[in-house]
Amino acid sequence: MNEDRRERQHAPGPEGADGGPALTLRVHQNKYLPASAGRTEMHAIVSVRARGLGPAAALTAASEVIVIDCSMSMSWPPTKIAAARRATASAVGILRDGTRFAIVEGTEQAQVVYPFTGGMAVAGPDTKAAAARVAARLPAVGGTAIGSWLDLARRLHLRQPAAIQHTLLLTDGRNEHDPPGYLDKVLDACAPHFTCDARGIGDGWDATELKRIARRLHGRADAVLEDAALAAEFEEMVSASMAKALAGVRIRIRTRAGSRVGFVKQVHPTRVDVTDEGVRPDERTWEWTTKAWGDETREYQVSVLADPRGDPAGEDVELATVELAVEGDTALPPPEPESLLVQWTDDVLLSSRIDPRLAHYDADSELGHAITAGCDAYEAGDRERARRQWGRAVQLAHQLGSEKMLTRLSGLVHIVDAATGEVRIREPIRPLDLNSAIIVSEESVHFMGVERPRAAAPPAADVICPACGRRSPATAEFCQQCDTPLGAEAGDTPLGAEPGGAT
Structure with a gap:
């Protein structure tokens, strides 16, 4: 049936x-x-x-809140605040006419700088031109309170209910001026109402924090690798929102x-x-x-x-x-x-086959774990373990065909042989390069392969997770229930043959 x-x-x-x-x-x-x-x-x-869905998107009511970090740190280098001003104007310029929108200036508090009434404007030639003029004057003074910024975005969206509600967030720093635990409460309050895409610019932001925001608000987070590229990234995010x-x-x-x-x-x-x-x-x-x-x-x-x-x-x-x-x-x-x-x-041959999509996404998950485990090891001073983890990540990214991951990893290691995972750690590694790898570690490569199940190796004994007790296949290197590392060396991802190269 x-x-x-x-x-x-x-x-x-x-x-x-x-x-x-x-x-x-x-x-x-x-x-x-x-x-x-x-x-x-x-x-x-x-x-x-x-x-x-394109024709329907053009008729769908939407609201957009653009939240810009205007803290003091955005003033240096001056290319950051200049890029933020240009990008904000560019994002406003491609809003579909009729879209409700606002620009929020984020410091140790949050305030709507456009429209001047403090609510939401309706996108049209006049309002978009006025908003662009305001964007050109965004300051760089004050602190960073991301929870307060997002809470204001929530209240703005609630004033003008729309089918598609989206917030764009840019920051160059860490959430330092909200009370402890406040950001998590705000994320829980925001999650039912809008989605949020986030970008980190410069080298002072927290990739783990930005990932948490995007994950909870069903969006995506990434690093701005070049300040001059920010306007194009804003346009891409707003265009995607307008296509919903x-x-x-x-x-x-x-x-x-x-x-x-x-x-x-x-x-x-x-x-x-x-x-x-x-x-x-x-x-x-x-x-x-x-x-x-x-x-x-x-x-x-x-x-x-x-x-x-x-x-x-x-x-x-x-x-x-x-x-x-x-x-x-x-x-x-x-x-x-x-x-x-x-x-x-x-029939062991039938039951041991692995659906190719499952195998693909298992490998993709292992890639993400290897990236973050390598970053954790590097920050803890364990260069050898970082090299092994990043070598495994390079090998998996090569197998999965992820050019984006290979590019990000190349900021951390010299890739000697991608197929075998042979790498050498770069010295020094910029904070931006670490952040840019961590921030995309939960992105996945879409499965594009064949649909035929492939035969697995003869089954070995299952592995029991020491943390939650979940049974996993012998080939699993991380528990699918709680993400605890499995295998002989907890926290390490075996490579088979050890990649060569010194740190």
């Missing part, structure tokens, strides 16, 4: 065939599990794709009796564990609303508990169903639900 449904969903048809709007849903998995395993986990990748047409898409997973959703993690375009953000209306159901969709694909790794007791061997059994619902006022129909299947087998 499920295969027939998939054929109908993905065969050519009127929905989306002419370039019109469409939402599609796919489940990718190896459905075979060993019958002797007892209660175990079934893993799958859920792929959601929206396309043809759906306020949200709700994902619902309902398991059969006796099963339960273990976790749900977004694996593309960024890696985010969303398990705790979802709600469980009952023991068998998990659902979560994804925010602000344009033409894009997002993918999620789902773990569902499976138990062979009472199931027939050699037959497909529906373990769970996945369905979508579109939020807001839209005529876009949801796709038909998809099934997550299990078939219990004694």
